[in-house]
Every structure is written in C-alpha cells, then in structure tokens.
Amino acid sequence: MKRSILVTLFLLPVALHAQQRLLSFDDLLAALANGKNVRVVIHYAKCQLVIDSVEQKAPDAIGGMDLSTFEYFAPGVVHPTKGYLASSKAVLIHHARHGYVQNYVRLRAYDDGTVEITARYLLPTTWEVVMDETFRGRLSAGNDDEGVSFFAN
Numbered sequence: 001m002k003r004s005i006l007v008t009l010f011l012l013p014v015a016l017h018a019q020q021r022l023l024s025f026d027d028l029l030a031a032l033a034n035g036k037n038v039r040v041v042i043h044y045a046k047c048q049l050v051i052d053s054v055e056q057k058a059p060d061a062i063g064g065m066d067l068s069t070f071e072y073f074a075p076g077v078v079h080p081t082k083g084y085l086a087s088s089k090a091v092l093i094h095h096a097r098h099g100y101v102q103n104y105v106r107l108r109a110y111d112d113g114t115v116e117i118t119a120r121y122l123l124p125t126t127w128e129v130v131m132d133e134t135f136r137g138r139l140s141a142g143n144d145d146e147g148v149s150f151f152a153n
Contacts, residue, residue, distance in 0.1 A: 037153055
C-alpha cells in the first residue's frame with residue numbers, strides 16, 4: 001500500500017506536465033483561449049519553401065517556439081474567408097555569414113489547417129532584411145506526414 005502511494009506521488013507531477021498534441025485548429029485555439037502553454041515544432045523539410053516567389057527545396061531542419069503572445073482573428077476580420085491565429089518572436093542569434101542578427105519568426109495558423117511561417121534575419125543596427133523565407137505547411141495530427149505540430153501542457 002505504501003509503495004503504491006509513493007509511486008502515485010512520484011508519477012503525479014509527471015502526468016500533470018505531460019504534453020498533449022493538438023490535433024486540429026479548434027484544439028489549438030481552445031488551448032490558447034484556456035491559458036495553456038502551447039509550443040509549435042516545425043519540420044521544415046515537410047513544408048513548402050518560397051523565396052522571392054520561387055519554390056525551393058526546404059532544408060532538413062527542425063525549429064520550434066512557444067506561442068506566448070498571440071492574436072486570433074475570426075473569418076472576415078482580416079482575411080475575407082478564413083480565421084487565423086498569429087504569433088511571432090524575435091531572438092538575437094549569431095549566424096555564420098551574417099554575424100549577429102535578429103531571427104524573426106511569424107506564424108499564422110489558419111482555421112482550414114494550413115500554416116504559414118515567415119522567417120527573416122534582420123541586422124540589429126539597421127533592421128535591413130538579409131534573409132527572408134516563407135514556409136507553408138499543414139497542421140499535423142501526428143499520424144501523417146505534415147510538418148507543423150502543436151503541443152499544450
């Protein structure tokens with residue numbers, strides 16, 4: 001009996017911090033609206049990459065960010081037919097070719113399951129854009145080959 005109580009007490013914190021995969025846009029919006037911590041993980045190679053209006057091969061890279069700041073726009077507010085959730089983040093990084101740059105990432109998740117990620121490197125003194133990429137993908141339910149996964153805890 002004492003052993004089962006100790007095991008329960010040990011596993012309870014683990015269960016409370018478990019990641020839940022968000023399977024749809026509605027799940028994503030509900031998690032954020034209910035104050036849950038949400039993280040996105042992007043498998044770029046599973047997304048379409050567009051640079052200067054030309055589709056290119058996406059890099060075999062994985063990225064992620066917390067959606068700590070976000071806004072939701074219902075259909076018709078900004079886009080005439082789609083609702084979407086927007087979030088962005090900028091982080092100072094060191095790049096081998098450009099030196100120190102602001103790595104700016106903007107994410108838009110649409111209510112039809114499509115996701116658009118814009119990645120830009122900006123010089124921190126002039127804000128000149130030295131890299132600009134747009135990735136287009138779809139929300140992954142985990143049992144597919146889509147490139148964008150959302151998790152909540």
